[in-house]
Amino acid sequence: xxxxxxxxxxxxxxxxxxxxxxxxxxxxxxxxxxxxxxxxxxxxxxxxxxxxxxxxxxxxxxxxxxxxxxxxxxxxxxxxxxxxxxxxxxxxxxxxxxxxxxxxxxxxxxxxxxxxxxxxxxxxxxxxxxxxxxxxxxxxxxxxxxxxxxxxxxxxxxxxxxxxxxxxxxxxxxxxxxxxxxxxxxxxxxxxxxxxxxxxxx
Numbered sequence: 001x002x003x004x005x006x007x008x009x010x011x012x013x014x015x016x017x018x019x020x021x022x023x024x025x026x027x028x029x030x031x032x033x034x035x036x037x038x039x040x041x042x043x044x045x046x047x048x049x050x051x052x053x054x055x056x057x058x059x060x061x062x063x064x065x066x067x068x069x070x071x072x073x074x075x076x077x078x079x080x081x082x083x084x085x086x087x088x089x090x091x092x093x094x095x096x097x098x099x100x101x102x103x104x105x106x107x108x109x110x111x112x113x114x115x116x117x118x119x120x121x122x123x124x125x126x127x128x129x130x131x132x133x134x135x136x137x138x139x140x141x142x143x144x145x146x147x148x149x150x151x152x153x154x155x156x157x158x159x160x161x162x163x164x165x166x167x168x169x170x171x172x173x174x175x176x177x178x179x180x181x182x183x184x185x186x187x188x189x190x191x192x193x194x195x196x197x198x199x200x201x202x
Contacts (some may be wrong), residue, residue, distance in 0.1 A: 001034065001074060001110070001135070001169055003073070008033035009076070009171065012064070013040050014095030034074055036112065036137075036171065037066060039098065041081040055082075056089050066109070076137045077102065085120060089106040094133040095124035103132055110169070113161070115144055115153055116195035126161045135167040142174050146192050170196075 012018045012035045022035070039062055043052040066075065082094050092169070095111070102109040113125045129136050138157060144150065158168060172193070179185050 003034070009031065009036055011036045011038065011173075013038050014065070015040050019065055019125070023069040029073070030073065034076065036076040036078060037070075039077070039079045039081065039094075054089070055086055055094060059088070059094055059097055059101075059157075062098060063105055063107065066102065067105045067107050070107075072105070072107050074108045074110065074134075074168075076112050077109045078095070078137075078139065080139075082121070084118040093120060093124045095121060095128065099128045099132065103184070108134050110134045110137050111121065112139050113157075114139045115157055119140075129161060129163055135169065136161060136163045137169040137171055139171045139173050142172055142189070142192060145172055145196055150196065 010033060012022070014037050022030075029160070040057045042055070044050075046051040066077075077098065079095055079098065086094055088094060088097050099109060099111060109132075109136075110126050111128045111132075113122060115138070117125075125136070136158075138154070140150075144153070147153075154170075158165060174189070
């Protein structure tokens with residue numbers, strides 16, 4: 001995607017509080033940011049000690065809610081809480097199901113993956129990128145960004161996912177580190193960002 005440092009990319013766990021808040025925003029405000037929407041984890045039924053929903057029930061309303069609350073605007077979509085080898089009742093991978101549902105609703109959703117996702121997840125992301133042609137977003141943990149192997153890891157991921165560098169967005173995920181003292185933390189992050197290798201043109 002094309003935007004500058006003034007454009008906001010919030011990470012939203014797509015639960016009721018988040019998507020209802022997005023719905024209430026004005027159109028002008030929505031133009032100022034592009035959300036990274038996470039499919040939340042399945043809830044837990046503590047009384048019966050089982051998950052409260054099947055994966056099919058959990059994912060069924062997701063695409064509809066994205067379009068109802070956010071509209072047909074570009075957004076990043078991530079499924080970080082899907083367990084490896086999780087399949088729908090039809091044997092579809094959840095990534096395949098979610099992005100097909102978004103495509104049917106004409107939502108220009110950009111798939112998100114990381115360097116450490118399992119093979120089945122990465123295959124599905126590659127197929128989504130090929131089908132939908134909206135590009136890819138790589139979500140990089142800050143500790144991964146700090147490694148000297150980052151350039152090679154990025155190149156390997158893009159090759160595997162069949163994505164050209166110019167069609168890839170990078171998001172650096174700080175996780176939940178200790179921000180105190182803030183000045184020292186900011187300095188460390190700036191040093192890491194300054195040494196991130198270019199992925200275009202080698």
